[in-house]
Amino acid sequence: MLHTLPELVNQRTTLVRRGRFLCVDFRLSVGDVDYDITVNHGRLVGFTSDGGLLRSWRFRIAAPAQTWLAFWQPVPAPGYHDIFALNKSRLARLEGDLYPFMSNLRYFKEVIAIPRDFNFTTEQDLVA
Amino acid sequence: MSASLEPIVGRYLRTTWQQRPVRIYFEEAGNGIPLVCLHTAGCDTSQFRHLMTDPAVTDRFRVIAFDLPWHGKSPPPVGWQDEDYALSTDAYTEIIRTFCRDLELVKPVVMGCSMGGRIVLNLAAHHANEFAALIGLEAADHQTPWYDTEWLNRPDVHGGEVCAGLISGLVAPQSPDEARWETLWQYLQSGPGVFKGDLHFYRADSDYRDRTALIDTAVCPLYLMTGEYDFSCTVEDTTRTGAAIDGAEVVIMGELGHFPMSENPVKFRQYILPVLDEIEKKSAPKS
Numbered sequence: 440m441l442h443t444l445p446e447l448v449n450q451r452t453t454l455v456r457r458g459r460f461l462c463v464d465f466r467l468s469v470g471d472v473d474y475d476i477t478v479n480h481g482r483l484v485g486f487t488s489d490g491g492l493l494r495s496w497r498f499r500i501a502a503p504a505q506t507w508l509a510f511w512q513p514v515p516a517p518g519y520h521d522i523f524a525l526n527k528s529r530l531a532r533l534e535g536d537l538y539p540f541m542s543n544l545r546y547f548k549e550v551i552a553i554p555r556d557f558n559f560t561t562e563q564d565l566v567a
Numbered sequence: 568m569s570a571s572l573e574p575i576v577g578r579y580l581r582t583t584w585q586q587r588p589v590r591i592y593f594e595e596a597g598n599g600i601p602l603v604c605l606h607t608a609g610c611d612t613s614q615f616r617h618l619m620t621d622p623a624v625t626d627r628f629r630v631i632a633f634d635l636p637w638h639g640k641s642p643p644p645v646g647w648q649d650e651d652y653a654l655s656t657d658a659y660t661e662i663i664r665t666f667c668r669d670l671e672l673v674k675p676v677v678m679g680c681s682m683g684g685r686i687v688l689n690l691a692a693h694h695a696n697e698f699a700a701l702i703g704l705e706a707a708d709h710q711t712p713w714y715d716t717e718w719l720n721r722p723d724v725h726g727g728e729v730c731a732g733l734i735s736g737l738v739a740p741q742s743p744d745e746a747r748w749e750t751l752w753q754y755l756q757s758g759p760g761v762f763k764g765d766l767h768f769y770r771a772d773s774d775y776r777d778r779t780a781l782i783d784t785a786v787c788p789l790y791l792m793t794g795e796y797d798f799s800c801t802v803e804d805t806t807r808t809g810a811a812i813d814g815a816e817v818v819i820m821g822e823l824g825h826f827p828m829s830e831n832p833v834k835f836r837q838y839i840l841p842v843l844d845e846i847e848k849k850s851a852p853k854s
Contacts, residue, residue, distance in 0.1 A: 514740050514741065515740060517795045517796045517798070517802075518798060520736060520739070520740050520796060521735075521736025521737070521798065522736065523713055523714065523733065523736050523798070524736060524798035526713070527711070527713040527798055528798075538723075538724075541718050541724060541729060541732075542723065542724045542725070542728075542729070544728065544729055544732025544733065544735075545728060545731070545732050545735070548732065548735065548736070
């Protein structure tokens with residue numbers, strides 16, 4: 440279901456407007472699967488998980504699948520409810536040039552929270 | 568919808584802080600035992616507005632909250648434009664004691680949140696006999712930093728947006744939207760570098776692991792209350808701190824985060840009212 444993320448982001452007009460000054464390539468790593476995502480003025484215009492194609496990214500958000508599964512619960516447990524909580528406990532890692540992320544924090548936090556609506560129940564659901 | 572006036576009244580105190588004249592905004596509501604509330608880093612008194620409009624509190628407590636200089640409606644001291652604000656234990660302690668003295672508060676209760684909860688431990692260690700009770704919300708003697716404060720004040724990142732974006736995850740998922748976004752709004756409007764200046768105290772000048780042993784809760788009762796979703800001051804941080812202080816009462820608050828009084832006032836009152844009940848009983852004149 441993660442592949443529907445661009446559509447779900449792009450139909451949220453206030454979210455896209457919030458990211459209107461943002462153009463960046465970033466990577467979302469869910470366990471062993473890397474999603475390379477291109478943001479163009481707040482719209483997600485690229486979303487691939489073809490791996491191994493030597494794509495570049497400015498920053499990467501990475502966590503094991505079981506961590507993302509906990510993070511993406513509709514009401515996450517304490518410690519799994521925020522990307523910075525995960526980073527503090529080293530369950531997730533924020534890597535690379537964090538400037539685009541930090542200067543558009545609300546945008547990215549809202550984008551990565553969208554899968555909480557997917558009702559994931561298993562790690563397999565994440566990459567289905 | 569009819570109009571109504573809230574019972575909160577605001578005034579300004581002119582006093583001296585760190586050898587400089589300052590103008591301190593404070594607001595209050597209620598009658599009874601003085602309950603002085605200390606806001607979190609980078610924020611202001613509006614965090615306590617729900618407590619000030621709750622008759623279960625204001626019928627027996629005079630709830631008072633002041634904006635630290637640089638915060639809310641308390642301007643920075645004259646000359647601020649050529650300095651970097653950096654709060655210290657000494658300066659923070661001084662202004663709390665000065666404020667209580669200037670308002671002629673007799674044995675007030677002090678309740679602070681986050682950095683306000685941290686300084687409560689210093690008050691407990693060194694000035695306990697001045698207070699009827701001390702309450703540290705989201706308080707610990709020390710905690711592990713989780714971001715570089717350089718992000719908070721730089722020309723190429725919006726200060727309000729990054730401050731609110733960082734702390735947004737400290738609000739529990741269960742907190743109602745209206746209260747969540749009001750809590751974040753308070754962070755969106757902080758002055759440039761103020762949150763960072765507060766964190767100088769929090770990060771660099773308040774490792775109190777050296778003084779918890781000095782705290783005597785027989786002189787002044789101490790309550791430490793922390794929300795389970797607070798990953799900045801964690802449940803473990805508060806529990807460890809409480810365990811090192813004989814007689815300290817630790818309360819872990821379910822479905823709350825780092826801003827209990829503002830992020831979910833209804834939930835918070837379930838936890839704070841029993842503590843205030845206990846303080847009221849302990850403060851009653853012995854017959």
